[in-house]
Amino acid sequence: GKSTLLRIAGGVLRPDDGVLRIDETEVQFDSVRSAQEYGIELLSQPPAIFPQLSIVENICVGVEPTTKILGIRLLERAEMRKRAGCFARDFGIDETTLKRPVSFLSQGQQALVGFTRAISKKPKVLALDEPTAALGYRERATVNHLIGLAAAEGVAVLLVTHILKDALDLSNRFAILKEGRVVFLGESRETSEAEIIRYLIA
Known part of the structure; x- marks a missing residue:
């Protein structure tokens, strides 16, 4: 249910029932592009990666500087290299490898590429489906830091995660879903991991 909700918000799926509202206005998306026109960027799991590039x-x-x-209209190769250089430094990747096929990277590093691309689009809403699922501790900490920075800049972040600490640390409010239904809505600062676990096993 959690991933399905994000895919509806990102224009991948259309709801069988219910409505989607943005700023109190009911909207319907028939494609990913139509959701992106509203400023919604979806990072699914696994993220879309183009192995030949x-x-x-x-x-x-999708966000090529020109x-x-x-x-x-020409590509600004220098700006592309600059963006990629920031990515490499953020995640400890050798900058000399950036021209290699993306398949050179590990699965976790490829997930970071997808995250970097999503956040670089400067969305109004960033919908993240388990963005740290394939990552090690250091990479996860960096992604969480960047999510926090995006939120501080006014980006609304919809985060699906099974890591309870991340759910509480990164959010203002959270929802617990079981079998496609919301069973609890709470304020993160007022809730403990133990309380969440009680709702999950109830």
Whole structure:
């Protein structure tokens, strides 16, 4: 149910029942692009990765920096390398490998590429489905830090996670879903992991 909700918000699925509202306005998305036009960016699990493209190209696909010269739109390769360099430094990846195919990276590192691409689109709403599921401790900490920065900049973050500590640390409010139904809504600062566990096993 949790992933299904995010996929509805991201335009991948249409709801069988109920409505989706943004700023009190009812909306319907018939595609991922229509959701993106509202500023909603979905990072699914696993993220969309293009194995034939380089690490740099995967980071920038869909958000390629361009410039116009004599009316012709051209890619800004230097800006692409700059973005990829920031990614490499954030996650401890050798910058000399950025031109290699993305398949050179581990599964966890490929997940980081998808996360970097999603957050670089400057969305109004960032819908994240288990963004740290394939990551080690250090990578998870970095992703959580970047999620916090995005939220501090005014991005609304919808986070699906099974890591209770992350759910409480990264959110203002949270919901517990069981069998597709909301069984509890709470304020993160007023709730403990023990309370969440009680609802999960009830």
